Amino acid sequence: MNVNYFRTFLCVIEAGSFSAAARQLGLTQPAVSMQIQALEDYFGTKLIERQGRTLELTRAGEEAAVNIGLFVESLDATRKQIDEMSTEIAGPVLLGASTVPGEQLCPLLFSMLIKRFPRVRPRLIVDSTTSILEKLERRELDLALVGAQPKSASLRAEPVYTDEIVLLLHPTNPLALQKTVRGEALYREPFVGRVAGSGSRIVYERELAAAGIIPGRLHAVVEVGSAVAAVNAVEAGIGVALVSVFAAEGALRQNTVVARRLAGLTMLRPIYLVTNNRYLSRAVAETAAVLRSAEARQAIEGRRGLWPLE
Structure with a gap:
């Protein structure tokens, strides 16, 4: 049974x-x-x-x-x-993450974790925010790192890092010459959107609507399942995108895209560490402690500050 x-x-x-x-x-x-x-x-x-x-x-x-x-x-x-x-911290830890934390942050975080606890065995599942939180509620995961706060009362979320969603442009786009871009300009641009359930989409649609920009009026030419795919689409000249600055790091370093803020709108979003209401093994508890540590926060926040946006 x-x-x-x-x-x-x-x-x-x-x-x-x-x-x-x-x-x-x-x-x-x-x-x-x-x-x-x-x-x-x-x-x-x-x-x-x-x-x-x-x-x-x-x-x-x-x-x-x-x-x-x-x-x-x-x-x-x-x-x-x-x-x-047990006097030694060891054992498996199943971490679920949405695409930006999973693909951009977890490799660095796992490196810190394994150096501190060599016998902890993290396993990473990357999926949409919605799917990851559903898996955590069903107790299929031990912990989650996602870009949107859960609604379920059975989950406990705490902000651990700060991400920023920026407007990503191809360098040849005339908007790239501006220090900041007016939100209304998005209506005239082909838009690379994220699929439903994405934490990034949840955040940028909420922030745009609050600023009087109607997400449904954007000319979405394609929807993609990951932030990296959105960056690649901008590099290919398909359109503009609202993307995590973490996901755009490589392209920004190579100068194949340009990042700008929307005028009067800074889209900061917390990255949440989420647990469910059950006992955590020592390996899971220590993993959570590493993820919320000042050392991890400083390493992550330092990466976000590398790229001038105006």
Whole structure:
């Protein structure tokens, strides 16, 4: 029996409905129902009865809730005790990251981590912000680094670094001659957009709208799945893009693109370290400590300040 099914059962009881539990766990409602059905099949009896829009525990369900709660609590305590017996920080850490943190920041961060804890084995999953946060809610990941704050109450986010989204232009674009670019100029340019679910897109659409620039009026000629692809598209002369300055580092160094700010608009965005509400192993906890350390912050912020934007 999958231990996570026990956690789902307890979450359904606490949330009061399958749909509310599904939202908290980052699962679909049918998936929650399937897990409860699997538990009932395992115990050979009904645990939960639907009464209209409410749920009621059967007598067997009440007994199961008490014992499953004690079992999960004991399991977590045992894991913590065994973890603390070890004098060495070691073990796997599964980190999920959106494209900019994953591709641009994690190599440097992992180098710092491995130097400090040689037996920690980080594994990196790179996907959209939305997908990474869903995986973290489902406990498929230990930690996440993303460019947008999660909405779920089951996740805890803390800002650890600051990124800046800038307007990226081909050097031959007349706008590259300006120190800053008026936002309205974007309406007249072919635009390289990010796909839905991207943390960068969430941020730049929000900031543009707040400045009176309507994202839906931009002439998007292509949408791409990563910041690096957006940089490559600008280098190829396809259009302009709003891109993380971290992702544009290589192209800026080679002078194949130009970065500018929009007039009156500085798009700073936090990069968040996100955890879910569960016990962290020592390897995971120490990894989180490295990611939030002053040393890591200084190294990352130093890279952002390399490129003059006006």
